[in-house]
Amino acid sequence: MRLLLNVNGMEHELDVRPTARLIDVLRLQLGLTGVKEGCSEGECGACTVIVDDKAVNSCLVLAAQARGKKVLTVEGLAGDDGLDLLQRMFIEHGAVQCGYCTPGMLMSAKALLIVDPHPTEEAIRLALAGNLCRCTGYTTIVAAVRAASEQPAESPSAPPAGEGSAA
Amino acid sequence: MPNAELLTPGGIQELTAALQRATPSSRLLAGGTDLVRSMHHDHWEPDLLIDLSGVRELDFVRLEDGTLRVGALTTFAMLQADPLVRRHGRCLAEAAAQVGSAQIRNAATVGGNIANASPCADSVTALVALGGDVRTIDGAGRSATRPLARILVGAGRTSLAPDEAITEVSFAALGADQRTTFAKIGSRSTVTVARLSMALVIDYDADARTLSGARVALGAVGEAAFRDPRLEELLEGRPANNESARLFAAGCTDAVRRAIPGRYSLPYKQHAAVGLAYNAWNALGLCDRCEPVWG
Numbered sequence: 001m002r003l004l005l006n007v008n009g010m011e012h013e014l015d016v017r018p019t020a021r022l023i024d025v026l027r028l029q030l031g032l033t034g035v036k037e038g039c040s041e042g043e044c045g046a047c048t049v050i051v052d053d054k055a056v057n058s059c060l061v062l063a064a065q066a067r068g069k070k071v072l073t074v075e076g077l078a079g080d081d082g083l084d085l086l087q088r089m090f091i092e093h094g095a096v097q098c099g100y101c102t103p104g105m106l107m108s109a110k111a112l113l114i115v116d117p118h119p120t121e122e123a124i125r126l127a128l129a130g131n132l133c134r135c136t137g138y139t140t141i142v143a144a145v146r147a148a149s150e151q152p153a154e155s156p157s158a159p160p161a162g163e164g165s166a167a
Numbered sequence: 168m169p170n171a172e173l174l175t176p177g178g179i180q181e182l183t184a185a186l187q188r189a190t191p192s193s194r195l196l197a198g199g200t201d202l203v204r205s206m207h208h209d210h211w212e213p214d215l216l217i218d219l220s221g222v223r224e225l226d227f228v229r230l231e232d233g234t235l236r237v238g239a240l241t242t243f244a245m246l247q248a249d250p251l252v253r254r255h256g257r258c259l260a261e262a263a264a265q266v267g268s269a270q271i272r273n274a275a276t277v278g279g280n281i282a283n284a285s286p287c288a289d290s291v292t293a294l295v296a297l298g299g300d301v302r303t304i305d306g307a308g309r310s311a312t313r314p315l316a317r318i319l320v321g322a323g324r325t326s327l328a329p330d331e332a333i334t335e336v337s338f339a340a341l342g343a344d345q346r347t348t349f350a351k352i353g354s355r356s357t358v359t360v361a362r363l364s365m366a367l368v369i370d371y372d373a374d375a376r377t378l379s380g381a382r383v384a385l386g387a388v389g390e391a392a393f394r395d396p397r398l399e400e401l402l403e404g405r406p407a408n409n410e411s412a413r414l415f416a417a418g419c420t421d422a423v424r425r426a427i428p429g430r431y432s433l434p435y436k437q438h439a440a441v442g443l444a445y446n447a448w449n450a451l452g453l454c455d456r457c458e459p460v461w462g
Contacts, residue, residue, distance in 0.1 A: 001173060018173035019212055021203060041204045042271055043358070054244070054273040059207070060200045061274055064173055065220050108269065129357040130268020 003064055007032070008076030016063050023047045023058035026073060034074035034103045038132070045131030048104035048111075049073050055111035057130075074103035077110065086110055086148045093144040097135030104131050109145045118149050171212040177221045179304065179334075185217045186306035186330040195219055195332055197240060197279035200271050217332075225278070225334055228252060235340045239278025239333040243290065244269070246277060255340035258366040261349040262293035268358045278333040281315065284391065286322045287361040291315070292386030293349050295394060296366035297338040306330035319391035346371050348450040351386075352439050361387040362432075363439050365419070367447050369402065378402045378411065378453075385419070388426045388436060395422040407453035413460055416444035 003016045007030060016025055026032040026049065038044035040059050047058040050072040077084040086109055089095070096102050105128060112119055112127035119127070124145045125138075133141060176182040189195075193215035196202055206212055219225065225240040228249045235255045237246070246252050246263035253260045266272055266280075266289050280290045281301060299315040305328060315336065318325050327333070341347055347368045353359025364386035370379045381402040386392040398418040405411040419440040427433050445459045 017170060019171050019206060019216065021207065040207055042200055042267065045268065045270060048270055055270045056274050057200070057268075057270045060198075060203050060271070062173075062196070062199060062203060062218070064175060065196070065199060065218060067175070111269070126357065127269050130270045 001064070003067060005063065005066060005071065006069065007071045008073060009070075014063075018062075018064060020063045021059055022049070022051075022056075022061050022063045022066055022071070025063035026058060026071070032073045032075050036100055036103055038100070042130070043132070044101070045104040045108060045128075046101055048107040048131065050107050050111050050114075053111065053114050055108045055127075055130075072107070072110075074106055077106060084110070085151055086113070086145065089144040089148040089151075090141070093140045093147060095136060095140040095144040101131060101133040101135075105133065105141055109141075109148070112145070113149060119145075121146065124149075171214060171216045173216045173218060175218045175221050179222060179224050182217070182219070182222050182332060183304060183306055183308045186304070186332060188215060189217065189306065189330040190214055191329045193217065193329055195282065197276040197282070198242065198274040199279075200267070200275040201279065201283045201285070219278075219332065227335075230255065230340055233340050234337050236335050236337045237277055238335050239281075240276050241278075243267075243272035243275050243277070243280075246290070247272065251340075255342075256293075256297055256338060256347070257341070258296060258347040258349040258368065259290060259293040262289040262351075262364075262366065265289055265349070265351055265357075271358075277336060281318060281336065282325060282327060282333055284319055284321070284323050284325045286390055286392070287364065287387035288392070289349070289351060289361060289364055289386070291319070292351075292361075292364045292384050292392040293366040294336055294338065295319075295386075295392040296347070296368050296382045296384035297341075298382065299336045299338045301333055302335045302337065303327065303331045304334050305332075310334070316391075316393070321390040341368065344370055344372070346451045346453065348447050350443050350447040350450060352443050363387050363423075363436050363443055364392075365443050365447050367451065369451070371407065371451075371453060376407050376453075378405050378407060383419075383422075385422060385426065385440075388423055393426065395425070397425075398422040409454070409457045412445060412448045412454075412457035415448060416441045416459065419444040 036046035038046035042057040049058045174185040194213040196218045225238040227238040229236045243263035243266045280288045302312045349366045351361040351364035366384045368382040381399040401418040
């Protein structure tokens with residue numbers, strides 16, 4: 001079937017199998033291999049992408065269900081001016097070891113910060129509860145997300161001041 | 168494996184037209200978190216897949232004449248945060264908050280949870296205690312309403328016809344004199360499948376400090392969430408105190424014994440029921456915290 005899919009700000013017109021999962025279309029048809037497949041059942045969160053500002057497991061939805069919505073993968077996190085603040089904080093805090101869980105962790109964290117720019121530690125842990133990491137023990141990941149949330153909010157046009165100053 | 172045909176109705180009328188083509192091998196797709204996993208893992212496809220996600224009329228929460236109406240496509244993320252649900256059916260919001268992970272709650276829907284009919288479906292346990300009624304529409308465009316308990320036939324089995332889609336679930340909105348909670352026990356604290364769950368709705372007379380009209384649903388015990396009248400009667404007219412908590416916990420253990428006699432999980436679940444009962448009791452906040460009596 002023909003599918004119009006908006007991924008990382010770009011419109012794609014694709015010919016997909018009707019039952020193709022979103023992860024398969026992203027990885028195999030669009031080459032977005034930052035989306036990782038782990039458990040294939042919504043347990044590990046490695047496949048997490050953001051659909052209309054909400055984190056979802058791309059292994060548990062069909063690509064067709066994302067029609068008309070905006071899909072954001074880890075490839076779309078970095079802007080023209082470099083890595084997203086979250087990505088920089090992950091690096092700074094050593095929140096990456098083998099790296100397999102990292103794209104999913106980033107996208108779950110990003111989805112949290114979209115709705116809750118200054119989350120409590122409990123909110124961070126809850127938002128990441130659907131993402132498994134076998135390396136880090138989570139401490140550095142939570143620290144990285146907290147550090148990102150404590151920075152002044154970024155704006156795409158990067159004005160010198162004013163953004164994110166509200167309490 | 169033949170490719171399923173996917174229909175993507177954009178509204179109720181297109182949905183009924185799609186339902187006309189449904190066969191016993193067809194499936195309705197809501198959030199997808201159970202069905203997509205099942206198709207992928209078990210390598211099967213239905214002959215026809217009807218994606219409900221475009222039927223936005225099924226995404227709502229409304230309070231009408233004392234009845235809370237929840238559209239079938241309402242996700243658990245929406246349920247857990249919805250002010251009407253938290254005010255008038257709080258056990259459902261609490262159950263929704265304990266479903267899976269943030270990613271699952273963003274996709275999975277209450278209608279899907281009912282239709283999937285898992286014995287451990289958290290929202291179903293809450294809705295059984297709330298006395299939920301399920302409204303459906305079929306391929307002929309006919310609407311029908313029946314109690315949730317009549318939809319749940321067994322583990323993974325419902326009384327829904329192949330051409331019948333859940334459109335909403337509704338229940339009498341709880342008032343200020345009613346207390347409610349949901350509690351579950353799993354193998355870990357979050358992102359866990361219930362090994363035992365409970366939803367409790369009870370009338371509380373704050374002046375007399377007495378309980379009445381208890382509705383207690385147990386989930387992940389047997390084939391489908393159920394209410395146990397003998398357990399509910401135990402609390403009728405009782406004061407909200409430590410002794411009532413003890414009676415309630417013992418009653419929960421008895422209810423579990425009655426439900427799954429001889430089952431391999433009974434030794435665990437009859438014991439876990441005590442802890443779960445106290446968790447639920449204390450969450451109601453009726454009296455000072457009560458501690459379990461193990462024996």
